[in-house]
Structures are given as C-alpha cells and as structure tokens.
Amino acid sequence: MATTFVSPMSRRRLLQGAAGFAALPMLTKLANAAPAQALSFIGWPFAPQAVEENVGVFRKLYDENVNYELITGDYQAVAETKLTGGQTYDMMYISEFRIARWHAANWIRDLEGLEGVEDIKAALLPVSLESLTLPNGKLGALPYYVGHYCFVYNEEHLQKAGLGVPDSWEALIDACRKLKKDGISDAPYNGAWGRNWPELSWSLFSSWYSEGAQVFDEKEELVPDAAFRKVLETYRMLYKDGLVTADIMTQPNEGVPSYSSGRHTFQLMHDYNQKVVNDPKVSKVAGKIRNALMPGANHATLAWTEGYAMGAQPVDVERTWNLLRFSGGKAKDGEYHVIKRWALEFGLSSAYSEVMADPEVVEDFKKWRDLDTTRKQLQLAKSRKIAKSIWFPEWDAFMMQRAQEYIRGGLSTDQLIDELVAKVSELKKVYQ
Structure with a gap:
C-alpha cells in the first residue's frame, strides 16, 4: 500500500512560485490561447475509466480537446512533486487540506469573478463551501464530492x-x-x-x-x-x-x-x-x-469536500472554467453529468442539495444506508479548519x-x- 510522505519543504520553496508568477502575462491574455490546444487534467486513482468516459462526454458536448492523466500511487505527494518541479495543469483534483497550500505556491488560482461563481457558492452545502474556501475568503475549487x-x-x-x-x-x-x-x-x-x-x-x-x-x-x-x-x-x-x-x-x-x-x-x-x-x-x-x-x-x-482546482496558468480560462463546471457543477445543458454519475454508480454524496434531492439519487441511496441517520450525521459533522x-x-x-x-x-x-x-x-x- 502506498503511504503518505510529504518531504519537508521550506516556506521559501513552497512560495517561490509567487515571484515567477508575477512576471507571467495576465490570465486574460492567456485566454487567447488557440482552442485547438488541449486542456490538461490530472486525477487520482479512483475509477479512472469512468473519469476518461466523463472527459469524453465533455469533449463531445463542448467540441473540446482534453488530455486526462492518471496519477498513480499517492496522488497528493506525486502531484506536489510535479508542481514543485514546474509542471503546470489546467485542472486537477485537489483535497481540501491542499487547497490553501497549493494556492500559496501559485500552483492554482481562485475562482472569484468567473461566470456564475456566485450562484455556485449559494448552491453549495455550508460545510462544503467552508472546505473549498481559501483563508482569504475566496473560492478555491469546485466540489468533486462531499x-x-x-x-x-x-x-x-x-x-x-x-x-x-x-x-x-x-x-x-x-x-x-x-x-x-x-x-x-x-x-x-x-x-x-x-x-x-x-x-x-x-x-x-x-x-x-x-x-x-x-x-x-x-x-x-x-x-x-x-x-x-x-x-x-x-x-x-x-x-x-x-x-x-x-x-x-x-x-x-x-x-x-x-x-x-x-x-x-x-x-x-x-x-x-x-x-x-x-x-x-x-x-x-x-x-x-x-x-x-x-x-x-x-x-x-x-466531513470533507474534495474538489477540482484551476491551475494558475491555464491555456484558456474560459475553456478551463467550462471543464471545471462540467466536472464540479452543471454543464451548459443544465445537467449534473459527472456529479450525478458519481452518486448513482459509486455512492458519492454531492455538495449540492439539488442533486441530493434528486428522486433517482434518493431512491438509490436508501437501498444501502439509512438516509435519516446520514442526514443527522451530516448535521453534526465538522470540517477541519x-x-x-x-x-x-x-x-x-x-x-x-x-x-x-x-x-x-x-x-x-x-x-x-x-x-x-x-x-x-x-x-x-x-x-x-
């Protein structure tokens, strides 16, 4: 079994990305990247075949180009090693206890000001919004599951x-x-x-x-x-x-x-x-x-909420935001394609009350757990500040x-x- 090991890293090394980031073009300029350039997306080893299929749905729905890379082993440590080495990605899985750390290193950006973000924040469960919010109060990721x-x-x-x-x-x-x-x-x-x-x-x-x-x-x-x-x-x-x-x-x-x-x-x-x-x-x-x-x-x-983060240097902000919303919210057709699939196939709860109230999701969930107990337990749950x-x-x-x-x-x-x-x-x- 892979074990967690985070090598000691000084604050200077973790934050050294800040200086280099300041010299980069503004994100609005990066949005002019050619649409034909593939978006890059990394994920951890949970149901990678399903993730690839989800990416395929996104490609067709948005007429897009995405490269999905599976990170095997200890995702957190391997991804952080890659990011420390200068590798950049447009979207990546992220755990709530890495959001502030990766943002401080300028490996990811916050999502404030992007289209529809305020509506998304209003729709999230309070415990999930707390988990996905950066110390500065800005939203740092969209929810994968709660x-x-x-x-x-x-x-x-x-x-x-x-x-x-x-x-x-x-x-x-x-x-x-x-x-x-x-x-x-x-x-x-x-x-x-x-x-x-x-x-x-x-x-x-x-x-x-x-x-x-x-x-x-x-x-x-x-x-x-x-x-x-x-x-x-x-x-x-x-x-x-x-x-x-x-x-x-x-x-x-x-x-x-x-x-x-x-x-x-x-x-x-x-x-x-x-x-x-x-x-x-x-x-x-x-x-x-x-x-x-x-x-x-x-x-x-x-309680915890895992998420999808946007890289600090996306090839195109609008295209990457589309991928984030498709994965961690509603797609442009108004459907929760990925989130509802995770709920029905794998039992992953959603950070959106709308999904958890979906009759199909409710019917499936009550087959294998007592939902009243689950709801009571979530009311008592605490996230790790x-x-x-x-x-x-x-x-x-x-x-x-x-x-x-x-x-x-x-x-x-x-x-x-x-x-x-x-x-x-x-x-x-x-x-x-």
Whole structure:
C-alpha cells in the first residue's frame, strides 16, 4: 500500500512560485490561447475509466480537446512533486487540506469573478463551501464530492450476541470483547488505519470530533485535552487487546474488502463505502450492514469536500472554467453529468442539495444506508479548519506515522502528545 510522505519543504520553496508568477502575462491574455490546444487534467486513482468516459462526454458536448492523466500511487505527494518541479495543469483534483497550500505556491488560482461563481457558492452545502474556501475568503475549487466518516455495524452479529448498537467508545469496547468471547468475531472492530492520506488521519479526526475534542484551537495550537487522549488510548486498547486484526495498518483499500468478508462487526468508513459493503456482487455481508451515529460524547464526525482546482496558468480560462463546471457543477445543458454519475454508480454524496434531492439519487441511496441517520450525521459533522494552514499536510503525515507507532505500544500517550505539539511548533517556524 502506498503511504503518505510529504518531504519537508521550506516556506521559501513552497512560495517561490509567487515571484515567477508575477512576471507571467495576465490570465486574460492567456485566454487567447488557440482552442485547438488541449486542456490538461490530472486525477487520482479512483475509477479512472469512468473519469476518461466523463472527459469524453465533455469533449463531445463542448467540441473540446482534453488530455486526462492518471496519477498513480499517492496522488497528493506525486502531484506536489510535479508542481514543485514546474509542471503546470489546467485542472486537477485537489483535497481540501491542499487547497490553501497549493494556492500559496501559485500552483492554482481562485475562482472569484468567473461566470456564475456566485450562484455556485449559494448552491453549495455550508460545510462544503467552508472546505473549498481559501483563508482569504475566496473560492478555491469546485466540489468533486462531499464525504464524511460514518459508523457501521453488522446487524446479524449484534443479534447473535444480544447486543444493541454502542453509542459510546466504552460501550464499543465492551461489545467488541463480548463478540470475541462468544466466538462471533475474532476481530470485531475494523477501520482504515494505514498512513495513506484518507485513512488513519480521517479516522482519528472523526473519532476526536465524536468525543468532543477540539484538536486545534483558533491560534492553530494542538489541544491535547481529555477527549483527545481518550480517543488515542481507545485505539491503542483495540489493538493491544486483539480486537482488531494484526494487519489493520496495512490492509488494502481502506479495510473495506476485509469488512466485506463478514469477519468484523464494526467499522468507521467513508460514507460512500456503505454502497460497496452492501453490494452482493462484492460483499458477503450485503444487506446486513447498517449505519448509526458515531459513538462518542456528542456523535460528531469529520466531513470533507474534495474538489477540482484551476491551475494558475491555464491555456484558456474560459475553456478551463467550462471543464471545471462540467466536472464540479452543471454543464451548459443544465445537467449534473459527472456529479450525478458519481452518486448513482459509486455512492458519492454531492455538495449540492439539488442533486441530493434528486428522486433517482434518493431512491438509490436508501437501498444501502439509512438516509435519516446520514442526514443527522451530516448535521453534526465538522470540517477541519486547520487544513487551511499550509504546514498542516506535513504535520498530518507525521501524526499518522507516530500514531501508528503509539498504537503498537512504542511510546506513551504523553510522549506522543509531546511529539505532536513540538511538530506544530517546528513547522510553524519553518513556514513563517
């Protein structure tokens, strides 16, 4: 499995694009590039065949020319390496915790002033608008999808054990011990604990929020309060007591195939993966998996919105904006071609209420998850404001690596927290 590694980069190096960018022609001049020149678009390795097909629809609908490039492996690290080396793209997938960083480096531009952008902002879910907005208040990307971490359980396992759905971390631990003792599951809990960027970090943040931890304050300082510590110690207890598989930190595909085997009872997962584990073509537990509110003191969770960004030097602003709106909004024919397809085929929720209220989407979604629970969970969800700090990706990668070592028993809670606090201070000095 590819792991996240962000090489240390000084603020000077990250921001060195600013000086060179200032000497470039204005974007209005770049818009005069010949229409025959292909637009460049890079994406991460999720359903690349479907992405290529979507690009084909755009080519026909707009009589356009687009080159789509799949970035394999760790997209975030590879793309950033390419951009640091001077490679430019017209449109690129972007994670919310990279938007501010890539904008600061002048690898992407904001979308303010472009045709229809105010209407798009008004149509976005508040949590998505917050995620896609730059620290300066300007829109930095259009939405690919909005997701959140959800809590799922195997209903058949709980019935066999005579258990209810746990609503606290203590109850979850007790349930796991009983399920294991009764021989119903040898590893009742499963999750995405790998070091790839949407795994252990998202799992921990969702758990921290569910227990009421602040994690970071308004001054961007780590807040290692009781709730923060409790979640860390719960993860370590799950591992130490054999309530998870020994290979949980190296499972492929965010642990979803393992959960689909029927071996486990509980898992925190990306909300769209509920469609996978309830699909009889790929899952042995299809029809048995239910979603519930996150266990914890306040049942909150982490929500995020992934996006499409416009490169700082597009070959043509108008043409690139057409590609962004086709991918992350409505096409010129008024249809959500890409977004609705992602919802129906892959279970990806949309940042637009209009799409989520589409009767076809609603009918499909309710086949594999309880929509009332999903709506309640989203109301409690929090986005990571700290992700707008350009140093955060490096802290996040460090945190996952050290948290894994901690979970294995390699250091104490105090030692881990001391390291995480020190890393915040170190990175702030590097980027100041």
